[in-house]
Structures are given as C-alpha cells and as structure tokens.
Amino acid sequence: MFILYFAPHTCSLASHIALEEAGADYEIRLIDFNVREQQSSDYLEINPKARVPALKTPQGVLTETPALLAYIAQRFPEAGLAPRDDAFAFAEMQAFNSYLCSTLHIAHAHRMRGYRWADDPAAIAAMQKKVPDAVSACYALIERQLLRGPWVMGARYTVADPYLFTIAQWLEDDGVDPDLIPRVIEHRSRMSERETVKKAIADEQAA
Amino acid sequence: MFILYFAPHTCSLASHIALEEAGADYEIRLIDFNVREQQSSDYLEINPKARVPALKTPQGVLTETPALLAYIAQRFPEAGLAPRDDAFAFAEMQAFNSYLCSTLHIAHAHRMRGYRWADDPAAIAAMQKKVPDAVSACYALIERQLLRGPWVMGARYTVADPYLFTIAQWLEDDGVDPDLIPRVIEHRSRMSERETVKKAIADEQAA
Numbered sequence: 001m002f003i004l005y006f007a008p009h010t011c012s013l014a015s016h017i018a019l020e021e022a023g024a025d026y027e028i029r030l031i032d033f034n035v036r037e038q039q040s041s042d043y044l045e046i047n048p049k050a051r052v053p054a055l056k057t058p059q060g061v062l063t064e065t066p067a068l069l070a071y072i073a074q075r076f077p078e079a080g081l082a083p084r085d086d087a088f089a090f091a092e093m094q095a096f097n098s099y100l101c102s103t104l105h106i107a108h109a110h111r112m113r114g115y116r117w118a119d120d121p122a123a124i125a126a127m128q129k130k131v132p133d134a135v136s137a138c139y140a141l142i143e144r145q146l147l148r149g150p151w152v153m154g155a156r157y158t159v160a161d162p163y164l165f166t167i168a169q170w171l172e173d174d175g176v177d178p179d180l181i182p183r184v185i186e187h188r189s190r191m192s193e194r195e196t197v198k199k200a201i202a203d204e205q206a207a
Numbered sequence: 208m209f210i211l212y213f214a215p216h217t218c219s220l221a222s223h224i225a226l227e228e229a230g231a232d233y234e235i236r237l238i239d240f241n242v243r244e245q246q247s248s249d250y251l252e253i254n255p256k257a258r259v260p261a262l263k264t265p266q267g268v269l270t271e272t273p274a275l276l277a278y279i280a281q282r283f284p285e286a287g288l289a290p291r292d293d294a295f296a297f298a299e300m301q302a303f304n305s306y307l308c309s310t311l312h313i314a315h316a317h318r319m320r321g322y323r324w325a326d327d328p329a330a331i332a333a334m335q336k337k338v339p340d341a342v343s344a345c346y347a348l349i350e351r352q353l354l355r356g357p358w359v360m361g362a363r364y365t366v367a368d369p370y371l372f373t374i375a376q377w378l379e380d381d382g383v384d385p386d387l388i389p390r391v392i393e394h395r396s397r398m399s400e401r402e403t404v405k406k407a408i409a410d411e412q413a414a
Binding site: 048057059060062065066067070071075087090091095098099102103105106110116117118122123127129130134141145 | 264275299312317
C-alpha cells in the first residue's frame with residue numbers, strides 16, 4: 001500500500017496519475033495549503049521539505065516528482081511506463097522530466113512563490129511580470145523540439161506524459177498564448193480523455 | 208566515445224567526475240561562457256537549451272545533470288555508481304539529485320542569473336540579497352537530514368557525491384557559513400582527495 005500526499009492544482013497530480021496508470025494499490029491524503037498544513041509538525045515528519053508530493057512506500061518516504069515518476073515506472077514494470085533495459089532512452093525521459101522540474105516549473109513558480117527568492121514586494125512583482133516570457137520560452141522549446149508526439153517520448157506513453165499534462169494545467173494563468181503551442185495543447189487534450197486522468201482529477205476534487 | 212561539453216565552475220563538473228569514476232572513454236570540450244559560446248549556432252545544434260552540461264553519446268545527446276548522472280551510472284554498471292535492482296534506493300538517490308538541481312542550484316542561481324526571472328535591476332539585486340538565506344536553508348536540510356555519511360547515500364559512494372561536491376564549491380561565495388554545516392564540509396574535503404576528482408578539475412583548468 002502506498003500513500004500519496006497531495007495538494008490540488010500542484011505537481012503532485014503527475015504522480016497521482018502515474019500511480020493510477022500503474023494499477024498501484026494506493027490512497028491519497030490531502031495536505032491543505034490553505035491552513036499551511038505542509039508546515040505542520042505531522043507533515044514535516046513525513047516530508048521535511050514542506051512540499052508535495054510525498055509518497056509513503058513500504059520501504060520509506062520518497063519526494064521529488066522526477067524521482068517519484070521513475071520509481072513508479074520501475075516498481076510497476078508491467079505497466080510499461082518507462083523504457084526498461086535502455087539506459088539512453090530512460091535518460092532521455094529523465095532529462096525531459098528534469099527540465100520540467102528545474103526550468104519550466106521554476107519559471108512558473110515565480111508567479112506565486114516569489115517570496116522564496118526575494119523579500120522585497122517590488123521584486124516579487126517584477127518576477128511576476130516576467131513569468132509569461134519565461135514560461136512561454138520553455139513551452140516554445142517543448143513545442144519545437146522536446147515533444148515528439150503523439151506522446152512526449154514518441155510512440156510510447158511514459159510517465160513524462162502525466163508530468164507535462166499536469167504542468168500544462170497552469171499555462172493560461174501563466175500568460176502563455178495557447179495558439180502558439182498547438183502540439184502541447186493537443187497533448188493536453190489527449191491526456192484529459194484518458195480514464196486514469198479523469199479518475200485522478202475527480203478523486204482530488206472529492207478529497 | 209563520449210564527449211562532455213562543459214564550462215568551468217558550473218555543474219558540468221559533476222558529470223565530468225562521474226565519467227572519470229566510471230572509467231568511460233570520453234573527451235571534454237570547453238564551451239566558453241566569456242564569449243557566449245553556449246548561444247552559438249554550433250552549440251545550439253548540440254543543446255538548444257544553451258546550457259551545460261551536454262553529453263554526446265553514440266546514441267545521441269543527453270542534457271540535465273540528474274539524467275546524465277543516472278545514465279553514466281547505468282551505462283557503466285561495473286563501476287557501481289548507483290543502486291541497481293532496487294527501485295526504492297535508486298529513487299532516493301534521484302530524489303537527492305533532483306533536490307540539488309531544482310531547489311539548491313536554483314537558490315544559488317539567483318545570485319548570478321537573476322535576469323532569467325526578472326528584468327528590473329532592483330529586483331535582481333533583491334534576489335541576490337536573499338541568496339545567503341535561501342542557499343543556507345538548503346544546506347541546513349542536507350546537513351541535518353539528507354547527507355547520511357560518509358557518502359550522501361550512506362556507506363555506498365554514488366553519483367550523488369560528485370553532484371553535492373560540485374555544488375558545494377560555491378557555498379562560500381553564496382554567503383553560507385561553513386561552520387554551520389561541518390558534515391557537508393567534511394564530505395567536500397573527502398571528495399577533493401579522490402584522484403578522479405583531482406584529475407577532472409585539473410583537466411578542466413588545462414582545457
């Protein structure tokens with residue numbers, strides 16, 4: 001049994017979809033950011049980083065979306081969610097996920113979480129102002145080169161797909177023009193039709 | 208034959224050390240940031256992200272340090288640079304590397320690369336001002352909980368070690384007090400005594 005600690009509208013949805021696709025035996029637990037539950041002593045014992053997602057496994061707790069996604073794919077190999085026995089193809093998938101985590105998600109985070117990197121309200125406002133440009137530049141690269149189609153890595157569906165889908169939920173609010181990235185939008189639509197994705201989103205809304 | 212595109216004093220050193228530890232057949236190629244070579248058309252063909260590291264392999268080019276490190280460990284299994292056949296232990300190592308990439312390195316990057324996230328010079332200065340706090344908080348977590356000792360993952364040396372060592376080169380310049388993180392400093396010292404590390408650094412200086 002796995003327990004996924006999640007918050008709605010965050011990147012934890014990617015791991016949630018991956019668990020669903022893997023056919024894992026899991027439960028979800030809401031961490032309520034509205035009451036800063038991620039800072040509670042109970043949650044800090046689970047994840048001292050005070051963030052989501054965190055995945056409680058029989059062997060211990062894991063954090064960081066790229067690590068969780070690869071773990072779910074490797075732990076449930078029969079689901080075929082990552083290339084196996086091909087270090088290069090696996091690394092290509094990991095590189096995509098790492099880019100989402102450390103470049104695209106970070107560009108996005110300057111809209112809502114600027115306080116992580118500056119205290120001055122004017123500086124935080126200046127960060128917010130640049131978010132559309134910074135995030136759009138990431139999507140332009142994905143549209144042009146990284147997204148192979150129909151899935152991120154090409155013919156094969158992998159855990160990179162729920163990750164891109166999850167982050168692509170935020171692009172309109174980040175000020176990205178969807179008309180400039182039709183392949184990303186088409187990928188998002190295709191993902192939203194999967195039963196696993198519908199179920200994960202419905203379960204988060206009901207939690 | 209592998210080719211590692213690197214720049215001195217950047218995170219590419221981590222992959223360089225890992226290649227050396229793996230006993231790989233590789234060459235290094237300097238990308239000169241002083242003349243913005245990372246933006247040159249030749250380099251953009253190799254890595255459209257305009258960053259280092261990039262690793263040219265017989266199968267194609269890989270980017271993103273956490274992906275490269277895992278690739279090197281998996282491609283050269285006899286070097287024992289990552290847990291094999293244990294998805295949980297592998298994910299723990301990947302989670303550490305992902306934290307360095309997307310939290311610690313990002314906190315550091317606001318000192319020199321603030322232009323990525325704001326245009327206003329006052330905002331960029333405000334980001335620089337917060338770097339000591341933001342980076343110190345990351346090292347406090349590593350010191351207290353993530354670094355098991357003697358190596359990052361405990362008794363076993365992995366590719367997480369050259370990555371922490373590489374990023375720890377910058378901590379004094381980031382305004383972190385080394386006296387508060389003795390275990391990180393001891394790890395850095397232990398790493399600096401390895402012949403592989405000495406050779407990688409010397410080869411970068413000579414390039």
